[in-house]
């Protein structure tokens with residue numbers, strides 16, 4: 001980091017931002033009891049959409065031009081941090097709908113696509129999902145087997161995606177496929193991205209059952225069999241799908257990290273309360289040094305994760321600002337941004353690096369905090385009725401999705417050494 005970056009780390013928030021965050025706080029409180037009820041019954045929380053729609057949270061970082069609130073990434077992350085306190089299920093709904101959903105369209109769709117699809121999603125009429133992972137392509141999306149064929153006015157998609165968040169209810173998807181080689185029917189071509197609307201025929205969805213946690217949102221397996229996608233629904237340029245997917249993951253990781261900060265905060269709040277009320281061996285648990293050690297570690301995790309996330313959010317905002325200015329000035333912006341724009345590559349790499357570091361760190365810290373909280377609660381923490389137990393189950397997923405933490409470790413390592421050292 002140079003001194004110039006420090007001057008851009010302004011965490012001041014305006015009255016408007018504060019008012020919005022207070023509404024997020026009220027909405028989160030409103031969801032609390034019902035979220036617990038749904039979690040215990042493993043039922044989708046059907047109040048998330050209306051409650052967040054009311055306060056504009058379904059389009060928090062989306063431009064007002066498309067019905068969003070037009071907030072910056074720091075405000076969005078602060079909102080996700082607060083929502084994360086209510087559980088990673090609720091926050092994951094928003095990560096899927098907004099971070100790897102709407103923001104992908106806002107970043108890469110053409111004007112007609114944005115006008116057609118984004119307002120539906122900011123008003124909650126459509127829920128959007130991101131379908132990249134396949135049975136044989138998880139950490140390595142380049143090995144995907146889903147294929148597309150180009151016909152006169154449409155594409156035909158064949159393949160299978162899995163673990164798609166919001167996939168059971170989404171009526172809009174972004175998905176990714178390789179061009180089918182016409183001779184041997186394999187998909188060898190470069191990956192392209194597509195917007196799949198509910199009108200597109202040929203998709204079967206199946207809910208993924210028996211998940212370990214994240215019980216109030218649903219993940220789906222999607223089977224595409226001769227799914228017809230109109231040509232106008234190609235997202236970005238043909239062959240640029242992988243760049244689009246990777247840029248979506250920058251936002252996805254940032255959202256996971258922000259939510260993880262909320263998880264740590266809630267674990268700490270719950271644990272402090274418990275330690276101040278539970279007596280054993282004639283003394284409050286809070287008086288025991290070993291309990292204080294657990295709490296101190298959580299405090300350190302909270303502070304360190306929080307500032308890392310805020311810095312990543314501010315850097316992501318710089319990238320947004322740069323891209324928007326560039327788009328206004330260049331008709332051919334997608335081509336030029338990707339190929340030769342050194343300034344873009346530098347800001348993008350920094351946003352990518354910080355979002356990977358913050359996701360890696362905050363997700364590990366949140367699982368550790370939840371684990372310590374369960375320990376402080378003892379047997380009272382070993383039931384899903386306990387908030388800390390739910391955080392324990394849910395935060396396990398954050399170490400796997402949006403780039404498993406091993407892969408992020410390798411990414412952070414090679415970003416430090418140089419791409420010639422890339423080990424994954």
Ligand SMILES: Cc1cc2nc3c(=O)[nH]c(=O)nc-3n(C[C@H](O)[C@H](O)[C@H](O)COP(=O)(O)OP(=O)(O)OC[C@H]3O[C@@H](n4cnc5c(N)ncnc54)[C@H](O)[C@@H]3O)c2cc1C
Pocket residue numbers: 096130131132133137138139140162163164165166214219397400401402403404405406407410423424
């Ligand atoms: C709750 C949940 C929600 C999800 N939501 C979505 C979604 O909305 N959309 C979507 O497309 N996907 C989603 N996913 C899928 C998720 O992104 C993948 O699970 C993740 O990318 C890892 O892929 P995988 O599960 O196939 O594991 P694999 O890639 O098979 O990896 C297995 C293990 O090996 C490690 N590993 C892999 N490669 C290397 C390497 N080179 N060196 C060292 N270790 C390595 C991994 O870190 C991991 O620990 C979700 C997953 C979960 C669990």
